[in-house]
Amino acid sequence: MKDHEGIRLALTSLHMHDYPLTLTVFCYALACAVVLFTDKFALPARERRKHRPRVSRRRAAMDILARLPIIALVFAGFFAISWRPLYAGAGAMSFFVIFTGISRAKYKFIREPLVFSDIALVADVFKYKSIFYANSLNIVFWIVSFLYVFGVSALYMYFEPSILPQSSKLFWIIVMILVANLPWLLLFYGPVNRLVADFVQHLVGKPNVKVSTTRFGTFASVVFHFILWLGRRREKIVADLSERFFAAVQDLIGHDGENKAPLVIVWQSESFIDMRHCGVDHINLPTIDRLQKLAVQWGRLATIFEGGYTLRTEFAVLSGLVPDDLHIDASYPYLRASHYTNVVWPTKLKNAGWSTHFMHPYDRTFFLRHKAMPQLGFEKMTMLDDFDHDPAQDGPYVSDTELTRRVIADVESQTDAKGSFLFVASMANHGPWEPNRIEGMTDPVEIYLEILQQSDKALGELVDHLNRLDRPVWLVFYGDHAPLLKSFADPFPDPRTDYFIVPLASARKPHHAPDFPRNEEPWKLLEAMLKHADLQKDELR
Numbered sequence: 001m002k003d004h005e006g007i008r009l010a011l012t013s014l015h016m017h018d019y020p021l022t023l024t025v026f027c028y029a030l031a032c033a034v035v036l037f038t039d040k041f042a043l044p045a046r047e048r049r050k051h052r053p054r055v056s057r058r059r060a061a062m063d064i065l066a067r068l069p070i071i072a073l074v075f076a077g078f079f080a081i082s083w084r085p086l087y088a089g090a091g092a093m094s095f096f097v098i099f100t101g102i103s104r105a106k107y108k109f110i111r112e113p114l115v116f117s118d119i120a121l122v123a124d125v126f127k128y129k130s131i132f133y134a135n136s137l138n139i140v141f142w143i144v145s146f147l148y149v150f151g152v153s154a155l156y157m158y159f160e161p162s163i164l165p166q167s168s169k170l171f172w173i174i175v176m177i178l179v180a181n182l183p184w185l186l187l188f189y190g191p192v193n194r195l196v197a198d199f200v201q202h203l204v205g206k207p208n209v210k211v212s213t214t215r216f217g218t219f220a221s222v223v224f225h226f227i228l229w230l231g232r233r234r235e236k237i238v239a240d241l242s243e244r245f246f247a248a249v250q251d252l253i254g255h256d257g258e259n260k261a262p263l264v265i266v267w268q269s270e271s272f273i274d275m276r277h278c279g280v281d282h283i284n285l286p287t288i289d290r291l292q293k294l295a296v297q298w299g300r301l302a303t304i305f306e307g308g309y310t311l312r313t314e315f316a317v318l319s320g321l322v323p324d325d326l327h328i329d330a331s332y333p334y335l336r337a338s339h340y341t342n343v344v345w346p347t348k349l350k351n352a353g354w355s356t357h358f359m360h361p362y363d364r365t366f367f368l369r370h371k372a373m374p375q376l377g378f379e380k381m382t383m384l385d386d387f388d389h390d391p392a393q394d395g396p397y398v399s400d401t402e403l404t405r406r407v408i409a410d411v412e413s414q415t416d417a418k419g420s421f422l423f424v425a426s427m428a429n430h431g432p433w434e435p436n437r438i439e440g441m442t443d444p445v446e447i448y449l450e451i452l453q454q455s456d457k458a459l460g461e462l463v464d465h466l467n468r469l470d471r472p473v474w475l476v477f478y479g480d481h482a483p484l485l486k487s488f489a490d491p492f493p494d495p496r497t498d499y500f501i502v503p504l505a506s507a508r509k510p511h512h513a514p515d516f517p518r519n520e521e522p523w524k525l526l527e528a529m530l531k532h533a534d535l536q537k538d539e540l541r
Contacts, residue, residue: 028088035093042213076176083163083164083176100217117335204225265473265476266525269400269478271430286456287460295515299517299520301497304323351377384398473507482496
């Protein structure tokens with residue numbers, strides 16, 4: 001105890017504490033030096049070289065200067081709660097280093113640094129640890145984190161003397177709290193936000209998370225992209241595909257021989273890729289082979305992301321919008337889905353008199369789908385709480401077999417008086433592929449292959465049923481992204497997935513024949529399907 005008191009007295013007697021302003025500036029400068037040095041480790045050296053823009057020395061200096069106010073605000077935050085310069089410096093350094101470490105870990109996992117919209121997923125990471133491969137965030141993690149944050153803070157509070165002025169203490173405390181927090185709060189004030197957003201837009205240019213992370217480091221990149229997102233005013237998005245969409249839908253209905261409205265089913269298969277493309281020959285996918293023969297268009301699908309972020313591919317298909325055109329919204333478009341209500345396919349279908357249904361056997365709050373999907377034009381949602389699923393008995397996710405049964409039941413409950421659009425997002429193929437997820441299997445690759453074959457069988461049952469319907473049916477099937485199967489490949493040799501546009505039942509005509517494969521982008525899938533439906537109409541004339 002005497003030793004502790006001695007250390008405390010020694011710190012108190014340091015001459016530097018006789019010059020609080022000098023000490024504070026020194027600690028801030030030290031924090032800046034450490035942050036600027038460690039920020040670069042958010043990405044591997046090869047990625048930094050690849051995404052570092054060639055700029056003048058003046059521009060490079062501007063990039064550094066732009067980061068200093070952000071470091072200052074974080075430093076001020078720690079200083080405001082302590083009035084201890086050494087603690088504020090250490091806290092600011094730890095804060096930035098932790099963000100850099102998280103960004104590097106994310107990059108190593110799915111080859112993307114931390115994005116501002118990832119902050120909106122923090123609660124989901126802890127709530128759905130398995131789906132984020134975050135099972136290590138257990139009680140040990142929380143104990144270590146708690147001890148580090150509060151334990152180290154307590155040591156600083158005990159050993160480092162405060163430099164809070166003895167006179168007018170309350171005044172200075174309030175002043176420091178305002179200095180640390182008011183700039184953040186003003187970002188939400190329209191006039192200030194627009195001014196700052198315009199400056200950041202000029203500084204950052206076209207949003208690109210890897211380029212921004214290389215230029216500004218992780219946390220500054222997160223802040224700048226958040227400012228851009230916050231300042232982006234709702235723009236009128238013009239999509240020339242809308243008029244073609246209406247024409248194709250109406251023509252398809254009007255030229256059917258028995259005047260029965262079509263059924264369009266889009267099946268987004270979680271983590272699906274035909275592993276035979278990757279040299280795996282001991283897998284049997286007869287339904288996929290059958291779809292290839294039935295399809296009017298099929299081939300490889302360019303994916304928005306590899307190994308995760310299903311919502312990006314999902315939104316691209318539903319909206320028909322190129323991700324680059326979404327600007328800062330591209331990383332998490334469901335955060336403000338209402339901006340795109342009038343241009344997405346489900347809304348157009350609903351306005352044309354179709355029924356629209358989104359089916360996904362997972363928690364309805366995940367990726368904010370419970371809010372986003374109604375805003376994107378879906379009248380009905382069937383989510384995990386509509387399934388009788390027991391994870392302990394049935395496995396972590398609803399099987400494609402059970403999902404197929406639900407789709408068939410929904411189709412049978414419909415009439416053919418109006419068009420129907422059903423978007424199905426499966427979950428069965430999702431990782432992790434842990435030992436004994438399939439009884440007796442321990443190898444992740446073999447588990448994944450077995451689940452693919454089970455899903456293929458379920459898909460075959462769906463195709464058989466749809467083919468027996470007395471109405472035009474169009475099936476669009478695709479994989480949202482390659483699996484995060486690091487024991488097989490990291491990265492995947494070719495991350496493109498597979499897609500098929502298949503006419504079934506009375507939509508299928510004698511002239512339909514197997515086609516050569518064609519590369520496609522997800523935002524063009526529904527447009528391509530409607531073009532084929534339009535060709536069908538021309539043949540019937």
